[in-house]
Amino acid sequence: SKMAALRRGIFLCIISSIFCGVLSEPRNVAGNKANGQFVNNQDNSVINREKRQKPLDNNNIPNNFNKIRNQNPGLNFNKNQGFPNAQDSNNQNYLNAAGQQNNRINPQGRNDNVIQNRPFGNNGPPKVMNQNQRFNEPPRKNPVVKISETPQCAADVQRLCSKNLRTNNFAILECLQNDADSKGISETCQHFVWGYKKNLTNDERFDTAAHEVCKDALLEFPDCGKLEPGKGWIISCLIEHKENLTNENCKQFLNKMASIIFGDYRLICNFMDKCQKDVESNSCGRLAQRDEVEDALHSQGETIKCLSEHVGTLQDTCKHEILRIAELQADDFHLDRALYYACRDAREQFCKKTKAGGGKVFKCLFRHKFDKDMNTECRSALVTRQKLVAEDYKVSHGLVAACSRDIRAAKCAIRLQDQGMPDNKHVRLSHVLLCLEASEKGGERVSPECLAEMRDWRRALMEDYRISPDIVKECAKEIMGPCKGIHKEGRTLHCLMDLARPHHNRETEIEISNTCLRAIEDLIEEADAGEDFRVDPALQEVCQPVVETQCKDVKPGDANVLNCLMELLGSDKMLEDCEERLLEIQFFVARDFKLDPRLFRKCRRVAQEVCQVDVKKWFEKKTVEDEAEMAPKRFLLACLHNHAKRKQLDRACAFEVKRVMHQRAANVDLEPRIETPCLADLGAFCSDDVEKGEEVRCLQDHMDELAERCQWAVGNYTEDEDEDPGLDRILMKACTPMIKKFCEDLLDNDATEAGEVMECLIKYKHHSDMNTKCTAGIEHHQIVTLKDYRFSYKFKEACKQDVLTNCRGMKRKADVVVCMSEILRNDTLLEQDHRISKPCRKQMKVELLQRGEDIHLDPFLEEACGMDVNRFCKKIEHGKARVVECLKKHQDQLTASCKKKLFKREQLEMKDNSVDYSLMSFCKRMINHFCKEETGPSLLSCLKKYKDEEEFDAKCRKVIITRQEIQNLDYRLNPQLKTACKRDIPKFCKDVTDNEPNDKDLEGKVINCLKIKFRGNRLSRDCEDNIREVIKEAALDYRQDPMLINACKAQITEHCLDSIAVASDGSDDGKGGVINCLKKTFEAKKITDPQCQKQIIRLLLEGKADVHVDPLLYKACSLDIKHFCYNVPQGEGRQMSCLLAALEDKGVRLKPECNKMLEERVQMWEYAAKVAPPETMGELMDQISSSPAKNYFLGIIFAIIGFLFIAGLFCGRVTKRVPAGQKNK
Known part of the structure; x- marks a missing residue:
């Protein structure tokens, strides 16, 4: 592959450093320096390792390689083999072989022969030989030099190395090289060792040894065996395949060779040329030349270490060299000399049983980096190593070994090229992690071994901010300022996260820079911190006790533990420190849709479809701040939530959206749609005395004072809360058990409509089993809405x-x-x-019923009646309509504004009894028992009929009586009466209704007018029936007669206290005790107030007109009426006339109770006639018409009229006739 060819080329260059002039060096090398540069008599051609070429074909292979190919058909440079370009296009010698005899080397330039090597032959490219032909030749003998016997090092070896090592030059080299303090080694020995190592790497016998030790490997990789010996090609090829070797002896041999090379940067070809400027600019010391003696044996590794620590600021050429060296050291920590020296003791303490090779020791030491027993030097060296991995993932042997196949399968190289990165650029760890994450979350399989390596490096990134170059660069001010320097185990990073949260801006004037914030966001994204809480050591440390007790059965990964912890936010089971760390990490998770693995997995496809976003681009590593790219990630959840409300998401995605919305409702920092527009308002209104998690409630309480953008955001969120109460974490904390108890059928029911759970809670708000905290939460929600x-x-x-x-x-x-x-x-x-x-x-x-529950839920009524509430109902507990009922009991004493608002409310309640909270609350059981089918105003009428039943609920009866009292204040509050008397009221009570106010009760005036007409039998049948019921109820309960109360309040208090007490406690309420008391007091001539007398007389006359409206008399005489007046119809005083006739008839014997009460009534009527005779013709006519002897009076009147008519007919004129003319004068 290209990568393998590149590595092979690097090793070729390193091994071929021996051909850069060492063997042909003049005897006196100390004086051959020019301007501090390395002087060599031979052509110093070098391999350029800065820039990788595309695979070579026949057109782009350098001329020298075409020549090699023509001369050596066995070498196959095809398109699949990449090879480095020459540094200088004019240089025709691509690889420089030493063609001269190598002379001895000593510090003083003497000609003492220390090692005699015979020439390696001609310059030029390696010739391919047959293995049998090459190695069957007799070996060329050279004197074997034992370092322990040389005059330069004999004393040092004897003093520093054990006896059993002295015959083994490799062991002696390792002994001297691993000495912690090279000052104990003499300068002559140091120079001898340096020369020996250089000559050893160029010795053909080294290739011969490789053939003997690595025979199986050469058979397994025949390309390595075909290369010409004495050039370093065979060893470099084997090192390239070292990780695939199974022969341990071969591996050890190759490791020893590598340790010789990496122990001194002067053995690495071109390193000095490419890194000298960076050494000077970063104060890493002056590069020592070949013959300098000032530097000790081990100081060479310090230069590489120093450059490694400044890798982020190096020039590309030197950075390339440092990273390539680090890559080649990745297999064994012995190869990183600076780290080896710093961590030898730590290795023995923490990783004693860890076998070297495969990067295992590195991995072990990384795990113990922040152990309290770890020495500072080793920790610093490990940080440097991790920084190199951050710059080039290939520096981690374990990551390369575990993930190489997955990286190829994910086509990470192609993705990086698509992002504009050149082929030869070192791939940062962050790019690889994001690429593999995208592959895994996209549904591709990533091997468990690779996932484990990714998790380890993610944890390392979260554990130590110094590994991340962007954090170190962009957040330096914040780290050294608010975060006060360096903290271990992720605390600095969490300090930066905390600075990013808005509450810091509210509480302090410290603000985090945008570039630092973006660097933190990138790091959280690279570490995929929302997937596994184990990658965040600071979080794991403080939350482990909670996890062990509350989430012990939760399987790590897939954000399972984090979700468990999120569900515990605000609960007594959550530790404060754990909650803080959790919120710090969730602040960033909430702003990046893909950091929640379950949400991303279930909603990725839907998000692309309904929210029109390209999720794939989010896995690309951004090199500059791009807010346009970040905005969709931050607000994508809000988009999904809006579509979830419209039922546009599949069930799995909708479930995840709901889960995440519920979790993030715990803190305003987790709600970007509120936190961003409301940052200023949070500082202005919610920075003092606001508990954690109550910021949204605070904003809701100050809704009218918020800025427009914030008001809009909080409004939308409040609307969502009513639709889904789970978004109100404070409410749900108190109400979850209540929901399960009262609204269980609505839980996890897809048919449940939005808002029904809240309606259910409101319905049972005042249930005896309801939690008081839940009630308070419901009331707050109602007030906010x-x-x-x-x-x-x-x-x-x-x-x-x-x-x-x-x-x-x-x-x-x-x-x-x-x-x-x-x-x-x-x-x-x-x-x-x-x-x-x-x-x-x-x-x-529903809304009117809820409004009636508490005066706080009716702002207009509360404003109008504020003074009255303080005056009459100050000690009344709010809720269950108690305050409103209190106001209704004091209606005659209320202020005009309060009375006006209350009257309007009463009109609605009487028109539709289902919006009367007290009636529906206290009479629920009675309604279900007696009036289940009734609705509207007929509901109260139905309850009236049964209120005197023995099994009727006492509290409900009280409410009904109160409603009757209210209805008798104004006919408009009695819909049935108003409908029945709609013709009678304009006809008989027009003078009252013409001046009636629309927003104030008439204090019973119209009903009193109808009562008077009732006595005169002038009302329509329906109206008369309704008024009869009103009079009857008022006769039983004086409170239902507002005219009587207004006129006789003082008399009732003075003469009927006992009856009032009985009526007030409900034991004799509705049995007419107070009315009977007033009548007797009136008969005893103790009532002198004319208005009160008038009202009592009215009561007497109403009873005289119909025995049924005098309940006490009717109760006493009911049997007599059935016996003596069974054929007399009810109404118009007919049954009363029948009873009076029976009273006067000596042959009829009424029951004693009836007889006594009738005689009392007759005496009262007679006294009433004397005390309050008719004052107008109308009253006279009404009195006559209501009198049982009205026929007698009518007969007298007609007799008088008839007599006058007859007298006129027979007696003529009474006056004298006068002439017409006289009348006209």
Whole structure:
């Protein structure tokens, strides 16, 4: 492959460093320097590793390679083999072989022969040889030099290395090279070792050893065996395939060779040329040349380490070199000399049992990076290594080994090219993670091993912000400022996340920069922090106790644990620190649709269809800030939610949208659609004394004061809350058990309409088993919905068109309800066609019933009656219509404005009893028992009939009596009476109705007028029947006679206290005790007030006109009426006349009770006639007509008239006749 060919070329260059002039170096190398540059007598051709070419074909292979191909048919440079370009196009020697004898090397340039190597032959490209031919030749013998016996190093070896190592040069090299303090090694030995390593890498015997140790590998990879020995090609080829080798001896041999090369940057071809400027600019020390003695044996690795630490600021050429070196070191931590020296003790402590190779030691050390026992030097070296991985994923051997197939399958290289990245650019870790994530979330299979590696690196990114170059660069000010420097294990990153949350802007003046915010967003996206809480060490640390107790059965991954934690937000089971860390990460998850794996998986296709977004582009790594790309991700959930309300999503997606909406309702920071437009208002109104999670409620309470954009956003959210109460986390926390108890049939029911759960809660708000906190939450929701009719979902859906037609321009729900209710009332009263649609009329009943529950839910009534509430009902608890009922009991004392509003409300309630909250609440059981089929105003009439039944509920009876009292104040409050007397009222009571106010009761004047006409038998049959019931009820309960109460209040208080007490406690209520007391007091001549006397006389005359309207008399004489007056029809005083005739008849014996009460009534009537004789002809006629002896009076009157007529006929004129002329004067 191209990548394999590139790596092979790099290793060829490294191994071929021995051919860059080492063997042909002059004897005195110390003086051959020019301007600090490396001087070499031979052609210093180099391989350019900065830029990868496309696969070579016959047209673009360099001339030298065409020559190689022609001379050596065995070498196959086809289109599938990439090869580096020459650095200098004019350089014809692509690879430079040493053709001169290599001389000894010593510090002083002496000619002491240390190692004698014979020449390697001609310059030029390697010749392909037959393996048998090549290795069957007799080996060329050279003197074997033991380092332990050399005069330069013998003392150092004896002092530093054990005896059993001294015969093995590799072991001696490793011993000397691994010495932690190279100052203990003499300078002569250091130079000797340096020369030995250089010559060793160029020695043909090294290839021979490779053939012997790696024989199986050469058979497995025959291309490596065909390469010419003595050039370093065979070793580089084997190193390229090292990860696929099974021979451990071969692997160890290759690792040792690699450790020799990477221990000193001077052995890496072209490194010095390409990195000298960066070394100087980053203060990484001056590059030592071949013969310099100032640098110690191990200081060479420090230069590479320093450059690695500044990899983000290096020039491309040097950065390329550093990353390629890191890639080649990825297999074994021994190859990274700086890290090896820093972490040897840590390796023994934490990874003692971890076998070297395959990047396993790196991985182990990474896991223990923040362990308290980890030394600082090792931790710093590990951070540097991880930073290199962030720049080039291939620096991680484990990631490459586990994910190479998946990367090819996902076509990540093609995706990067589509994004405009050149072929030879090192691929950052973030690109690979995003590419593989896109593949996995797109439905492609990613191997478990690769997923595990991805999770490890995601955790590393979240654990240490220093690994992410963008965070270090863009957030430096925030890190050193508000976050106060470096914190381990993800705390710095969470500090930055916390700065990004709006509450910091509200509480402090510290603001995070846009570039830093974008860098954090990118990091969260790369780490896929919403998928597995284990990738966030800071979150895992504080939340593990919660997970172990509340989410112990939840399988990690797929955001399962995070969802479990989100469900616990605000509960007693959630720890405060865990909640804070969770909200910090969820702030970013809420703004990126794809960070919630379950939501993304279920809704990806739908999002593309209904929200018109290209989800694929979101997995592309952005290099610049692009708000246009970010906006759809932030508000896509809102788009899906809107379509979910319209039933346009499939069931699985709709479920996930609902789940996410419920979870994110826990905090305003998780709601971008509110947080963004309301940032200023949150700071102005909700920064002080607002509990966590109550910010939305705070905004709702200040709805009228919010900015227009914020008001619109909060309004939409409130509308959603009514549709789905789950969005109100505070309400749901208190009401979930109540929903399960009272509204269980609505849970998880697809047929449940939006808003029905809230209606159900309102219905049972005052149930004895209802939680008080839930009741408070429901009431808050009701009050909030009054601010805009759209906030009540069902009302909006049912009445939207009616509002636009009949109440245009109105917004507040209270205004709309008043407007619509007046239209309903007027259409009903005037018997016109309804202007309000049937669905809206039905929903209006619900709204009016809910309004009647609490005066707070009727802003107009509350405003008009504020003073009266403080005066009469201050100690009355709100709810269950208690305050409104209190006001009704004090109607005669209310202010004009309050009385006016209350009267309008009473008109609606009497016209449709189903909107009377008290009646429907207290009489629910009685309605179901006695009046199940009744509706409208007939409901109260039905209950009246049964209110005196023994099994009738006492509380319901009280409500009914109160309603009767209200009805007797004004005929307009008694729809049945008004309908029955619609002809009689204009005929007999016109003088009263002509001046009647439209918004105030008549205090019983019209009904009193009808009562008078009732005594005169002048009413129509229907009207008479209704008035008879009114009089009868008033005779039993004085409170139903407003005229009597107004006239005799003082007398009742003075003379009938006992009867009032009995009536008040309900034990004798409705049995006429107070009325009977007044009559007896009147008969005893103790009542002197004319108005009171007049009203008592009226009562007496009403009873005289019909025995049925005097309940006490009727009760005493009912048997006598059946016995003596069974054939006398009711009405017009006929049965009373029958009883009076029986009283006067000595032959008739009435029952003692009846006889006694009749005699009392006769005496009262006689006294009434004396006290209040008729004052007008009308009263005289009414009195005569209502008298049982009216026929006698009529006979007398007719007799007088007849006598005058007859006298005139017979007696002539009384006056003298006068002439006409005299009259005309």
